Amino acid sequence: xxxxxxxxxxxxxxxxxxxxxxxxxxxxxxxxxxxxxxxxxxxxxxxxxxxxxxxxxxxxxxxxxxxxxxxxxxxxxxxxxxxxxxxxxxxxxxxxxxxxxxxxxxxxxxxxxxxxxxxxxxxxxxxxxxxxxxxxxxxxxxxxxxxxxxxxxxxxxxxxxxxxxxxxxxxxxxxxxxxxxxxxxxxxxxxxx
Numbered sequence: 414x415x416x417x418x419x420x421x422x423x424x425x426x427x428x429x430x431x432x433x434x435x436x437x438x439x440x441x442x443x444x445x446x447x448x449x450x451x452x453x454x455x456x457x458x459x460x461x462x463x464x465x466x467x468x469x470x471x472x473x474x475x476x477x478x479x480x481x482x483x484x485x486x487x488x489x490x491x492x493x494x495x496x497x498x499x500x501x502x503x504x505x506x507x508x509x510x511x512x513x514x515x516x517x518x519x520x521x522x523x524x525x526x527x528x529x530x531x532x533x534x535x536x537x538x539x540x541x542x543x544x545x546x547x548x549x550x551x552x553x554x555x556x557x558x559x560x561x562x563x564x565x566x567x568x569x570x571x572x573x574x575x576x577x578x579x580x581x582x583x584x585x586x587x588x589x590x591x592x593x594x595x596x597x598x599x600x601x602x603x604x605x606x
Contacts, residue, residue, distance in 0.1 A: 435556065435557050436470075436553075436557045436558070436559075436560075437557070438466075438468055438469065438470045439466075439467075439468050439509050440468060440509075441468045442468060442507055443467075443468055443507045443508065443509055444465055444466070444467055444468075444473065444500075444505050444506075444507060444508045444509075445465070445466050445467075445508070445509050445510070445511065446463055446464070446465050446496045446497075446500060446505075446508055446509070446510045446511070446548070447463060447464050447466075447510075447511045447512075447553070447557075447558050447560065447561040448461075448462070448463040448489070448492040448493050448495075448496045448510065448511070448512050448558075448561050449461075449462050449463070449489070449492055449512070449513060449558055449561035449562040449564070449565040450462075450482070450485065450487075450488030450489035450490070450491055450492035450514070450565055451488065451562070451565035451566045451568070451569050452482055452484065452485040452487075452488040453569055456572070457481050457482060457483065458479060458480075458481060458482075458569055458572045459479065459480045459481060459482035459487070459488035459491055459492075459568075459569075460477065460478075460479055460488070460564075460565040460566055460567065460568030460569035460570075461476075461477065461478045461479070461480060461488065461491050461492040461495045461565055461568060462475070462476065462477045462478075462492060462561045462562065462563070462564025462565030462566070462567070462568060463475065463476050463477075463492060463495065463496040463499070463561050463564065464476075464560050464561055464564070465496075465499070465500070465503075465505065472582055472583055473505075474499070474503065474579055474580065474581060475560070475564055475579070475580040475583065475584070475587070476495065476496070476499055476564070476577055476578060476579050476580065477564040477565065477567050477568040477577075477578050477580075478495055478568055478575065478576070478577040478578065479568040479569060479571060479572050479574060479575060480575060485514070486514060486516045486517065486520075486527075486528070487528060487531070488565075489512060489513075489514035489516070489517045490517055490520065490528055490531045490532065490535065491531065492512075492561075492565065493510070493512065493517060493521075493535050493550075494531055494534060494535050494538065495577065496510070497535060497538035497539060497542070498538065499577075499579075500538075500542055500548075501538060501541055501542060505542065506542065506543055506544060507544070508542060508548035509548055509549045509550075509551070510548050510549065510550045510551070511550075511551055511552070511553040511557070511558060512550065512551075512552065512553070512558070513552070513553060513554065513555050513558045513562070514552075515552050517550070518550055518551065518552050520532050521535060521536060521539075521550050522550070560583070560587055563586065563587050563590045564580075564587065567584075567586055567587075
């Protein structure tokens with residue numbers, strides 16, 4: 414599966430470059446946390462979702478939770494915060510973290526007054542995870558973060574419960590929706606070839 418990016422000087426003639434966008438396994442002995450925050454501007458509800466997988470790509474645990482947020486970026490930060498709390502609680506070590514939201518990566522690694530309370534708490538939680546150095550936070554495209562996105566969307570469906578739901582294995586709604594999503598992407602990437 415890949416996405417084609419167009420480039421070139423002549424807009425009527427384009428060279429196509431294929432870039433594979435997918436979930437990649439973390440290095441040996443590393444746990445990868447993928448997080449996503451879904452946001453409903455109608456009622457300011459945020460769905461927080463995340464998955465932890467090992468270096469074989471095996472599911473360790475997933476979570477989803479509903480909360481209130483003021484923006485999509487706030488929802489993404491809350492998903493990171495929740496994922497870091499789960500990691501600390503479960504004593505996960507040697508981690509890397511991926512998010513679809515480049516703004517969250519910038520907020521964590523650069524000085525900013527935006528969302529300073531939650532940003533500082535996320536930084537503190539990252540430094541609590543042992544051994545040093547703290548986990549690396551990086552960007553991944555939506556397609557590589559699909560499972561966390563499905564979990565976040567599921568949380569919004571039940572805004573009355575603020576409980577965090579843990580999943581020892583992928584829930585059925587994740588398997589079903591991710592399979593449909595990837596089939597749709599596969600069929601659209603083969604269209605016209």
